Structures are given as C-alpha cells and as structure tokens.
Amino acid sequence: xxxxxxxxxxxxxGASSGIGRSCALEFARTAPQDLRLVLTARREDRLKExxxxxxxxxxxxxxxxxxxxxxxxxxxVKGFVERLPEEWRGVDVLVNNAGLVRGxxxxxxxxxxxxxxxxxxxxxxxxxxxxxxxPIFKARPNGGAGDIINIGSIAGREPYAGGxxxxxxxxxxxxxxxxxxxxxxxxxxxxxEIDPGQVETEFSIVRYYGDKAKADAVYAGVDPLTPDDIxxxxxxxxxxxxxVVVADTLIFPSHQA
Ligand code: NDP
Numbered sequence: 001x002x003x004x005x006x007x008x009x010x011x012x013x014g015a016s017s018g019i020g021r022s023c024a025l026e027f028a029r030t031a032p033q034d035l036r037l038v039l040t041a042r043r044e045d046r047l048k049e050x051x052x053x054x055x056x057x058x059x060x061x062x063x064x065x066x067x068x069x070x071x072x073x074x075x076x077v078k079g080f081v082e083r084l085p086e087e088w089r090g091v092d093v094l095v096n097n098a099g100l101v102r103g104x105x106x107x108x109x110x111x112x113x114x115x116x117x118x119x120x121x122x123x124x125x126x127x128x129x130x131x132x133x134x135p136i137f138k139a140r141p142n143g144g145a146g147d148i149i150n151i152g153s154i155a156g157r158e159p160y161a162g163g164x165x166x167x168x169x170x171x172x173x174x175x176x177x178x179x180x181x182x183x184x185x186x187x188x189x190x191x192x193e194i195d196p197g198q199v200e201t202e203f204s205i206v207r208y209y210g211d212k213a214k215a216d217a218v219y220a221g222v223d224p225l226t227p228d229d230i231x232x233x234x235x236x237x238x239x240x241x242x243x244v245v246v247a248d249t250l251i252f253p254s255h256q257a
Pocket of ligand 1: 015018040101154227
C-alpha cells in the first residue's frame with residue numbers, strides 16, 4: 001500500500017485533533033517516504049506541533065505543511081490550493097474531516113448560532129473544499145484523477161433525539177457524496193465516505209461548549225473507537241488500486257450495534 005501512496009500529496013481538514021490528526025500520523029507512518037501532507041485547521045499552533053511530531057517520528061521523507069484554514073469561511077477556502085507554494089498544489093487526496101457538533105437540544109430550543117456553525121462547517125465548508133479541489137483533480141488526463149474522502153457519521157443514517165441539526169448535516173454530507181460520485185463516474189476521481197460511530201476525541205468537549213466533565217461522562221462505561229481506528233480505514237481506502245472505490249464505510253464500536 002505504501003507504494004501506491006508514495007509521491008502523493010494529501011490535504012487533511014481538521015488535522016489539529018482527533019480523527020484528522022490521527023489520519024496525518026497514519027499516512028506518515030504508512031508511507032514514510034516521498035509523501036506530502038498539507039495539514040489544515042484553525043488552530044495553527046496544534047498543526048505546527050503535529051508537523052514536528054511527524055518529522056521526529058518518520059524523518060524528512062514526509063514533507064509537512066501546516067496551514068491555518070477555517071473551512072466555514074468561503075473567502076479562505078476559495079483559491080486555497082492555488083495560494084499554496086507551487087510544489088504543494090498537486091493534491092491527490094482530500095480528506096474532508098473538519099466538523100463539529102454544538103449543543104444537545106430539542107428542535108425548538110436549538111440556538112441559531114449553533115445551527116449556522118454546524119451547517120457552515122460540516123456541509124457548506126465540505127462542499128467549498130470539494131469545489132476548491134476539483135479543478136486540480138480535473139486538470140489531470142482522462143477526465144481527471146484524485147480521491148475525496150468525506151468523514152460523515154452514523155448520525156447521518158440513524159438520527160437521534162437532541163441532535164437533529166448535527167444529524168441533518170451528516171445526512172447532507174451523505175447525499176452530496178453520493179451525487180458527486182455519480183457526477184464523476186467518467187473520471188478517475190474517487191469519492192468515498194467513511195461514517196464513524198462513537199469515537200473518543202475532542203468532539204464531545206466541543207458538543208458541551210468546553211465542559212470536559214460532561215464530555216468525559218459520554219465515554220464512561222463504554223468502549224468507544226479511537227481516532228486511530230478511523231485513520232486506519234481512511235489510509236486503507238486511499239491506498240486501494242485506482243480502479244477500486246471503497247465507496248461507503250460504516251464503522252462503530254460494538255456497544256453501538
Ligand atoms: P475533534 O473535535 O477532535 O476534531 C475536529 C476537527 O475539526 C479539529 O481539528 C478542528 O480544528 C476542526 N474544525 C472544526 N471546525 C473547523 C473549521 N471551521 N475549520 C477548520 N477546521 C475545523 O473531533 P473528531 O476528530 O471526532 O471529528 C472529526 C470528524 O469526525 C467530524 O467531521 C465529526 O463530525 C466526525 N465524527 C466524529 C465522531 C465522534 O464520535 N468523535 C463520530 C462520527 C463522526 P480547529 O478547532 O483547530 O479548527
């Protein structure tokens with residue numbers, strides 16, 4: 001697999017923590033030679049620390065570029081790839097991972113700001129990132145080539161009370177992903193989705209507006225997935241031969257079955 005990933009440029013959104021961070025490490029460990037990683041998120045300090053960790057662990061075979069990017073800001077996303085230094089523009093794989101849940105509330109009580117933040121990040125941000133990458137992919141021969149790996153959620157398939165907006169955003173990701181795959185059927189651009197169940201990350205801290213005690217209680221007494229469990233699947237699907245599309249993957253801890 002490392003042979004297939006060698007020489008690739010991978011762009012990951014939401015690489016400053018959780019699943020995105022694990023994806024960066026997993027790509028680097030799997031293909032430690034001749035790989036480029038563009039790591040993006042809003043917290044640039046975290047990205048710089050991660051870049052250093054990767055250099056320390058696998059050496060200079062993997063080149064890492066940490067870049068601050070808020071996917072919910074259309075002005076930052078538009079032309080993002082064109083603004084990268086030239087040797088970083090040939091992105092081969094986009095991992096659309098940035099996302100969040102904010103609040104637990106029944107529909108009548110959901111704060112307007114939370115609705116906007118979730119949709120602007122999870123849906124519109126992901127769509128804008130896809131639009132930013134497609135010209136790069138389509139410029140390649142035979143209709144284009146490249147991989148888009150969208151991180152959805154089990155919540156997009158099995159909505160739950162108190163999470164209607166988050167569930168709706170992930171259902172939207174699912175619909176967008178499926179439609180885009182069909183639009184690109186005549187190309188070598190693969191559009192894939194991975195839907196995690198419960199993963200222990202900073203996700204629940206964000207859900208409870210920074211209340212770590214409440215977040216910790218979510219994982220008490222259960223055995224959630226680790227971000228590495230998801231990262232291994234992301235790197236696996238990216239490493240399949242070009243004609244193999246692992247279109248749709250659902251992965252959850254056994255207690256969630
Ligand atoms: P984390 O909170 O640990 O990571 C979320 C990442 O998204 C962070 O790196 C954060 O970086 C980034 N992010 C959030 N908002 C923005 C923004 N506007 N622009 C750019 N980056 C942003 O959570 P997870 O790792 O768990 O979440 C990753 C993905 O997995 C999300 O799409 C989530 O919906 C999905 N998921 C998570 C599950 C779970 O149980 N944990 C289950 C199913 C799906 P920063 O704050 O620095 O910008």
